[in-house]
Amino acid sequence: MSLIVIASFLALAFLGMPLAFSLGVAALVGLWIAGFDVNVMAPRILNAVNSFPLMSIPLFMIAGELMLKGGIMERLIDFANAFIGRVRGGLAQVTIVSGAGLASVSGAAVADASALASTLVPSLKKQYGLGFSSGIVAAAANLGPIIPPSGAMIVYAFMAGSSVSVGGMFMSGVIPGILLFLTFMALCWFIAWKRDYPLAGQPITFSNIWLQTRRNLVVFLMPVIVIGGIVGGVFTPTEGAAAGVCYALFLGFFVTRRLKLADLPHVLLDAAKTSALVGAMIAFAATVTFLFTIDLLPMKLAGFMQGLTDNPFAFLCLIAVMLLLVGMFLESNAAYIMLVPLFHPVALQYGIDPLHFGFLFVLNLVIGMLTPPVGVVLFVICGVTGVKMGELVRESWPFIAAMYAVLLVCMLVPELVTWLPERLGY
Template structure:
């Protein structure tokens, strides 16, 4: 009875727009009171849920992304990407994707990509005569590359929840992220041919070299982060701190584009974002404990395994579950709720937890591009001045290549597992 009340209350709270952290916490509190458990259990479990060293990476990666955006480093990245691939038909569309790949190695957040690079990209594409729907669609779709290519905030949270090596998850995300970029560039080429989009000038090796030199130091960021983790120089958490220090060095010393007023504003934004994420994780820890103590995952796993023992079919069922949750729930909250349920099922079915992590995060990225809770769409609507409904229609065609990549990774696990197996195992 108490468990039924828990789910009913959670659904009602979410439908009425109650913040996810509050909805999880209140419904869990009601369950605890109905079960006759001590109230202090709520606070104890919440504090235990965020008492994790790897979670320290979250505020530092967020801060690094804010520093990159505020310091004008995103503009240097876009300029270099423009010189590098702008000569292709539909050049600025390819530039959009290429810049997202580079920025992914710095921020690890789709919303940061959409809010930072999106403003620069859409403005440039409009000035060059590209259709608004194409500009918004490719910007939205390419922003989802950020949480797949390392470093990645969602992968950090998944690693903590699942007890999986974050270094292995980072390695597993590299090839799928590049595949996403390649598939989106194929889509851009199709649109360029269909709508006769222009090239952004010809190949200019001098310009490529000049913009590369200007962007060289920012381009070292992903090498420092990923290379440092892969070689064991520092942990993912220490890598996040290194990224912040390097971003501050670039902004304050090299480019002198940051001042103390910028740092105060960026710090406040980081505190607000980090607090909301950690509050969700803390509340979800109580919810996950309730599900575990009631063996919900075990019962669901037995039911699914009773239906089929085919690993691919089980993966498809789980991906549909993730997609359904992702349509209505923010990424971080979805991860903290889904992992305790899906991980035991995956382990019973012989599915690698690293493989599962990449599939879950990529699936949830699709949720960022779909209503009603498509956060990237809301950000781009604000940045571009385009109505939310128009952003939805513009983005729909670009879901096709992303879904194709998701299915490839689901049915060919080696795409995600080859690199972590080579580096770590």
């Protein structure tokens, strides 16, 4: 029964049907095969979406959109410029720094890709051409779901259940996020040196660094307040997201003064559309997960995996290969909702730390957002910049390889992921 449910969902998704619709049909097929009344769906759907932690997803989306509308992107670029200086690939590295700064307030790769592409590509392509410029933006945008706060980590924690906390997932991404950021910076310098791109940027001066730090300190207080409050137990992730919305409104209206009342309906509508899609998928996935449970699929899957290998690292490698293929064809939110309830319990049976496995799972699917044919970040950047998909993929592959290198290091050295959460009591 479980295999028929999965096949039904994948068939409809590949035919271009909306993912929530595909999950709903798959759930109905499973109920019919199992002989359950269709009315079983209603209470499970209601219980799945009647969740206080899930409210943090639309709130973080609203906060990110408000920051973008409020002109924070320009401030991040000025801040990055002050610290980079006149080096090879300077403007490319400014893009990576801006992407990391944007990630600390938005947590979504798609929104970051749109903001970075529309703001920075016109300047980037004058020095590097459209292809490399778009590839840099794609890499910078993919820092969004890794550096906290992260919408992807919230969805993972919700689907994994009580063994994983949102705060713990956030903290698991800090050290790998910094490592990934530094790797991208080094890669930009190397490519610029290899291709002999001209020097860019202004010389570093203490006065400019002080000016930009003082000017942007109020901006960088937002992730400190929101993430620090969540980790410190001052408020829940949902309350932290609500605090982020209030702070973003304050910045937009009173600090940058770029946010207008006329912008608010558009911001709320965009957040509502995305939230409704994610909520619908989670709702129907509750029925699908119920069918998997009564079919004993997690236990069968665990037995199958352990029959292949009893080595935890080998299991992680198998999951990485599977998620590489999944990420090429399936949108990431659908992958979390369908696969986390299956593989998270199996990972626990292998004795793998739940936060370690959760971070690796998220990073695998974040990489999938850059891999064709269904790399959603690639489609967003192509739509904004007009670059050809083939050229964008060709320029993005060094950054994809770098992300897989960081993934491998995190698999081999779990402490990179777990050390900080453990120090903070997760």
